[in-house]
Amino acid sequence: MSGSRRTADGSGPGRRGPAPHRSLRLRGEGRAARGAGFSLLELVVVVALIAVLWFVAIERILQLRIDAERVAMLQVLGGLRSALGLEVAERVVRRGLASVVELQGTNPMDLLAERPHNYLGELEAPDPAGIPPGSWYFDTRTRMLVYRVRYPEAFEGGPAEGPPRARFRVEVLWRDRDGDGRLDPRTDSVGGVRLAPVEPYRWKARREGAP
Numbered sequence: 706m707s708g709s710r711r712t713a714d715g716s717g718p719g720r721r722g723p724a725p726h727r728s729l730r731l732r733g734e735g736r737a738a739r740g741a742g743f744s745l746l747e748l749v750v751v752v753a754l755i756a757v758l759w760f761v762a763i764e765r766i767l768q769l770r771i772d773a774e775r776v777a778m779l780q781v782l783g784g785l786r787s788a789l790g791l792e793v794a795e796r797v798v799r800r801g802l803a804s805v806v807e808l809q810g811t812n813p814m815d816l817l818a819e820r821p822h823n824y825l826g827e828l829e830a831p832d833p834a835g836i837p838p839g840s841w842y843f844d845t846r847t848r849m850l851v852y853r854v855r856y857p858e859a860f861e862g863g864p865a866e867g868p869p870r871a872r873f874r875v876e877v878l879w880r881d882r883d884g885d886g887r888l889d890p891r892t893d894s895v896g897g898v899r900l901a902p903v904e905p906y907r908w909k910a911r912r913e914g915a916p
């Protein structure tokens with residue numbers, strides 16, 4: 706006997722359970738979308754972290770540039786003092802100690818076989834404000850070798866007026882035996898030659914806590 710079969714719950718073979726409500730589907734899709742993206746708070750935190758890292762990187766780069774400038778300046782001074790010492794020794798051997806008096810106020814850059822790439826040469830009374838930062842030059846009027854500082858925030862000292870710079874002069878060390886206030890190699894005692902700063906200066910130390 707053929708009859709329609711029913712399932713245990715009494716429904717026919719072609720009958721299906723009730724379809725899920727549309728609002729339930731929308732809520733599930735919304736939760737999935739939120740899980741796949743960023744919330745506003747997460748985005749703010751990411752932007753804040755990027756800003757902090759960028760600030761730290763900029764501070765680090767600036768400090769490295771300041772360190773590079775300081776080291777480069779000291780290297781030039783070290784080379785000049787070595788060349789000056791060799792010149793003094795040669796003069797003493799060939800012409801006697803009194804001949805080093807001629808080095809007073811000379812341009813020490815002339816003693817180098819190869820001059821720094823940032824050396825501008827001998828200038829007559831130049832305007833320091835017009836000198837490119839990070840450059841050396843020799844002022845023929847004052848007989849001074851000058852370095853124009855690139856990063857003034859890391860430098861203290863030098864002349865009171867004008868842009869930050871360090872000035873140096875070749876000086877003969879001597880003793881005024883006759884008391885006339887003038888250097889006379891025939892009567893005064895010559896002790897040597899030095900490349901000395903005209904004004905005190907110093908490079909500032911790193912800020913405490915800086916990278």
